[in-house]
Amino acid sequence: MSLYLLCFLLFCIGLYGVLRKRNIVKIIVGLGIMEYAMNLFFVLLGYRTHGRSPIEASNQQILNMVDPVPQALVLTSIVIGLAVTALFISIAIRIYEKYGTFDITKIKKLKG
Amino acid sequence: MIFAAIVAIEVNDLLSSVVAVGAVGFALCVAFLILKAPDLAITQLVVEILCLIILIRATIKRDLPLVIEGRWVFNTFVTIIFIVVFLFLSYFVFKELPAFGQPIMRVANLYLNEGVLKTGSVNLVTSVILDFRAYDTLGEATVLFASIIGLMAVLRSPGRKGKGKV
Numbered sequence: 001m002s003l004y005l006l007c008f009l010l011f012c013i014g015l016y017g018v019l020r021k022r023n024i025v026k027i028i029v030g031l032g033i034m035e036y037a038m039n040l041f042f043v044l045l046g047y048r049t050h051g052r053s054p055i056e057a058s059n060q061q062i063l064n065m066v067d068p069v070p071q072a073l074v075l076t077s078i079v080i081g082l083a084v085t086a087l088f089i090s091i092a093i094r095i096y097e098k099y100g101t102f103d104i105t106k107i108k109k110l111k112g
Numbered sequence: 113m114i115f116a117a118i119v120a121i122e123v124n125d126l127l128s129s130v131v132a133v134g135a136v137g138f139a140l141c142v143a144f145l146i147l148k149a150p151d152l153a154i155t156q157l158v159v160e161i162l163c164l165i166i167l168i169r170a171t172i173k174r175d176l177p178l179v180i181e182g183r184w185v186f187n188t189f190v191t192i193i194f195i196v197v198f199l200f201l202s203y204f205v206f207k208e209l210p211a212f213g214q215p216i217m218r219v220a221n222l223y224l225n226e227g228v229l230k231t232g233s234v235n236l237v238t239s240v241i242l243d244f245r246a247y248d249t250l251g252e253a254t255v256l257f258a259s260i261i262g263l264m265a266v267l268r269s270p271g272r273k274g275k276g277k278v
Contacts, residue, residue, distance in 0.1 A: 020191045054237055067234070074149075
């Protein structure tokens with residue numbers, strides 16, 4: 001149970017970063033940390049004690065495998081997280097080129 | 113890992129923040145290895161390196177003016193409210209969670225027992241993402257390419273006539 005609590009703590013740190021910080025890069029970092037916490041939570045849910053990784057061997061029978069379904073979903077989620085981060089960063093670079101700052105309170109002319 | 117996350121949020125220099133979030137990612141990679149998910153560890157490693165390159169590209173040679181003034185009290189108040197609401201809801205989730213180490217494996221038992229026979233793939237994670245749930249992977253590729261299109265549309269240098277500034 002304590003591992004779940006640590007995972008939630010990591011998520012809370014990311015949430016704090018997203019809500020409190022004013023730098024765009026810090027906000028992106030906070031979103032990344034929240035995403036890591038979610039992935040870790042799914043893999044923790046699928047873990048089985050004394051489990052083996054879900055790869056079949058030819059010469060032996062493996063009985064106690066961990067759950068492959070959360071791992072597959074998290075594999076998808078990691079790649080999508082990379083795409084989202086890249087898009088965020090490109091928008092942040094554009095904002096920096098236009099306004100000369102990463103501070104979100106200084107960006108006032110949203111109408112373009 | 114938690115310590116590195118706190119450092120990543122709290123440190124003032126942007127570049128060290130990015131390096132700290134890289135430390136979080138690699139710790140996550142090790143955690144995946146311990147949790148018996150080698151495919152995830154490999155993917156996390158590659159994605160982490162790419163993420164670091166992109167983030168460093170965004171932050172290098174850009175200084176961070178430290179902002180003190182503003183509505184910090186209101187901001188902190190709202191943040192604490194959100195975190196308390198999240199913890200309050202997660203308390204209800206804790207009561208429903210299965211105990212650590214004994215997952216509910218209704219669907220997964222089918223995959224584990226018949227995966228090799230039905231798909232012929234030895235690695236069961238691969239058989240799940242490429243055979244049983246192939247539409248998810250198709251959607252993932254769609255999202256990836258849509259993101260690349262968006263990235264090129266945003267980052268393209270404005271060379272056309274008309275509106276000069278993007």
